[in-house]
Amino acid sequence: MEDLILSKVATRQKPAAKTAKVSTNGTGKTQGFTDFVEVEQAKAEYVKRRASQLAAIKKTDKKLLREMLYQMVLGRIFEEKCAEVYRMGKIGGFCHLYIGQEAIGVGSMMALEKTDMVITAYRDHVQAMIKGMTPESVMAELYGKEGGCVGGKGGSMHMFSKELEFYGGHGIVGGQIGVGTGMAYAAKYKNSGQVTLCFFGEAAVNQGIFHESLNMAQLWKLPCIYICENNQYGMGTSQARAMSSRSIAKKAEAFEMANEFVDGMDVMAVRDATLRAIARARKDGSPTLLEIRAYRYMGHSMSDPGNYRTRDEILRYQERDPIVLFKDSLKAAKVLTDKDFEKIDQEAIAAVDKAVAFADESPYPAESELFTDVLA
Amino acid sequence: MALLTIRDALNEALREEILRDENVFVMGEEVAEYDGAYKVTRGLWKEFGDKRVIDTPITELGFAAVGVGAAMAGLRPVIEFMTWNFSILAADQIINHAAKMLYMSGGQFKVPIVFRGPNGSAYQVSSQHSQALEAFYANFPGLIVVMPSTAADAKGLLKSAIRDDNPIVFLEQERMYGIKGEVPEDPDFTIPLGVADIKREGKDCTIVARSMTVPLALQAAELIQTEFDVSVEVIDPRTIKPLDIDTIVNSIKKTNRLVIAEESHEFASVGAEITYQVMDHAFDYLDAPVKRISTTETPMPYAKNLEALALPSVEKIVAAVKEVCYL
Structure with missing residues (x-):
């Protein structure tokens, strides 16, 4: 199986040479997606990661590995269900799906202690569940129902749980980078030993708050791990059309901050990089910037026309699907069997069905809730 | 009663609240070693040190955000804007984050934070340094907006603001820092918010x-x-x-x-x-x-x-x- 995947990658001569649309960005020079992501480099990385994934699996607890796979599968099936019920009109407003990025949330968050803090952007459903929220409370929130994690007041972009140290999904691109920095500031102030994981997309890196935050975090040695989930598109604008430089990880060097580039299709690579960052943070409060590159299979939100990229491009990434890759590795390492995979799929499907049933049955919030929690 | 300037009344309020609650800290540009651009924080850094009185880079959006995150995680920050004109750079954190957090988290995350500094005109500082922003901030549910006009009110209201669990926009006036008034000396003297x-x-x-x-x-x-x-x-x-x-x-x-x-x-x-x-x-x-x-x-x-x-x-x-x- 491993060979099969590699051979598919290796036999592709000029993958996605025809990009959907190209832009000159006013420079006169064409900047298509394929100009930007170096395919040869990606292939080399992939081969390397594939081997290292097996090595990492061998030194990781089997129960944890199974749980990691379960969370990835649950996240995938949950989001597929979201797309389905969104089209039925059961979810309103914006709805940003995590499909294709599961290895980032699972690999990083499952390296944390329970007491560690997490803050993220609006693509937050799956991360909320990884931190411990039930699929029921997330789905009911998407439905805008009383049983949702914030009682129907937040919706898709605003999942919160104080009890689980999940500081929310946030809707302003980059805003949570500063808030996460403040959470880490509090941890240092209180000497609590907590680490903060702060997620954001690559488009948020162009906001001022990214630079302001990283400067302060390194200046003050705040135990914050900045995770740039580089899914390569800010809405419909590819990184190549929005950022003058290629490497996001290297931007940390402007602040003399530790940084790593990580293959976001490899859940074990994400886990290992996060563990290294956590060790730095716990040792002396040093922050880290991780650029974890994945690929957003779905549109930016459910209302995305998708006319800015090709089907070929999407397929190319799907062949390196993080769940397929992880399953293959687990099988090769003799940790799990096809039968186990089947069982995990069934468990996840049952959990998502239960979540939908719960959300369907949960009442709408009482009208009096409109006026609660405006002020403390 | 003590005869104090508004500046010193504010200083006393900060000092007493730092002493009263270990989670209170003051952060902003030039608040520590420089003693405050308008001397409201005079002497506090010398007395309380780097943990409680923190100089920031000139990075208003950034340090406002640090305050919001720290408040969500249990601290009670007092964030000084050298003037409220500069808060416009940080408006995303005040309006989109601090003001909304309690509501959009279904009541789970309070943001007990005070943003304070001089608002309005000073003496011939021209267009970008003379704005009175109370109507702007008062338009957003989730914020409390306070504007003292006497030394006693300044002290009593600032102490209430620091003890309150909501994000507070506390608007002082540079022209008024030197105005003197009688101020009660009781460290528990406060003035309730929302009372004319x-x-x-x-x-x-x-x-x-x-x-x-x-x-x-x-x-x-x-x-x-x-x-x-x-x-x-x-x-x-x-x-x-x-x-x-x-x-x-x-x-x-x-x-x-x-x-x-x-x-x-x-x-x-x-x-x-x-x-x-x-x-x-x-x-x-x-x-x-x-x-x-x-x-x-x-x-x-x-x-x-x-x-x-x-x-x-x-x-x-x-x-x-x-x-x-x-x-």
């Missing part, structure tokens, strides 16, 4: 003023009293939001006339809101149309004579009172 104060009792006309226009209104009231034997009541809401409209309405039921004096621009101002609320609650009690004195609809000019023309003044307030009293 009658700064001068009267029966013929009500002036609602805040911050810098309170001393102007009081002078205007004295002049009117002397010249026309008309008795003017001066009300200072002290907290702009939530607004203590009852105190204002009760005064109008007595005087039947209202003048509003404010430093912000006219359009969509707090004065416009008070006018609406008075119409809603006390229309039948008004014997004259409400008159409002605001800063003109111009950016603030530098030239001394033009600056004076743009701002509210004793003369403008006197003229407005005469107009509503048909003098």
Whole structure:
């Protein structure tokens, strides 16, 4: 199986040479997606990661590995269900799906202690569940129902749980980078030993708050791990059309901050990089910037026309699907069997069905809730 | 009682609250080693050190965000803006984050934070350093907006603000830092948020003023009293939001006339809101149309004579009172 995947990658001569649309960005020079992501480099990385994934699996607890796979599968099936019920009109407003990025949330968050803090952007459903929220409370929130994690007041972009140290999904691109920095500031102030994981997309890196935050975090040695989930598109604008430089990880060097580039299709690579960052943070409060590159299979939100990229491009990434890759590795390492995979799929499907049933049955919030929690 | 400047009253409030609660800290540009751009934090860094009084880079959005995150995680930050003009850089954190957090987290995450600093005009600092932003911030549910006009109010309100569990926009005035007043010395002296104060009792006309226009209104009231034997009541809401409209309405039921004096621009101002609320609650009690004195609809000019023309003044307030009293 491993060979099969590699051979598919290796036999592709000029993958996605025809990009959907190209832009000159006013420079006169064409900047298509394929100009930007170096395919040869990606292939080399992939081969390397594939081997290292097996090595990492061998030194990781089997129960944890199974749980990691379960969370990835649950996240995938949950989001597929979201797309389905969104089209039925059961979810309103914006709805940003995590499909294709599961290895980032699972690999990083499952390296944390329970007491560690997490803050993220609006693509937050799956991360909320990884931190411990039930699929029921997330789905009911998407439905805008009383049983949702914030009682129907937040919706898709605003999942919160104080009890689980999940500081929310946030809707302003980059805003949570500063808030996460403040959470880490509090941890240092209180000497609590907590680490903060702060997620954001690559488009948020162009906001001022990214630079302001990283400067302060390194200046003050705040135990914050900045995770740039580089899914390569800010809405419909590819990184190549929005950022003058290629490497996001290297931007940390402007602040003399530790940084790593990580293959976001490899859940074990994400886990290992996060563990290294956590060790730095716990040792002396040093922050880290991780650029974890994945690929957003779905549109930016459910209302995305998708006319800015090709089907070929999407397929190319799907062949390196993080769940397929992880399953293959687990099988090769003799940790799990096809039968186990089947069982995990069934468990996840049952959990998502239960979540939908719960959300369907949960009442709408009482009208009096409109006026609660405006002020403390 | 001690005779203190507003500056020192604020300083005392900060010092007492830092002493009272280990989670209180002061953060901002030049608040520590420099002793504060306007000396409100004078001596605090020397007394309490780097943990409680923190100099930041010039990075308003960034340190406002650090305050919001720290407040969510259990601390009680006091974030100083060197002037509120610079808060506009941080407005995303104040409006989109601090103000919304409790609501959009279904009541789970409180943001007990005070943003404070001088608001409004100073002395010939021109367009970008002279803005009064209370109407802007008061427009957003989830924020409490406070504007003291005396030393005692400054101390008592700041202490209440620091102890409150909500995000507070605390607007001082640079021109007023040196004004002295009697201040209670009890470390537990506080003034509740949301309660107006009658700064001068009267029966013929009500002036609602805040911050810098309170001393102007009081002078205007004295002049009117002397010249026309008309008795003017001066009300200072002290907290702009939530607004203590009852105190204002009760005064109008007595005087039947209202003048509003404010430093912000006219359009969509707090004065416009008070006018609406008075119409809603006390229309039948008004014997004259409400008159409002605001800063003109111009950016603030530098030239001394033009600056004076743009701002509210004793003369403008006197003229407005005469107009509503048909003098």
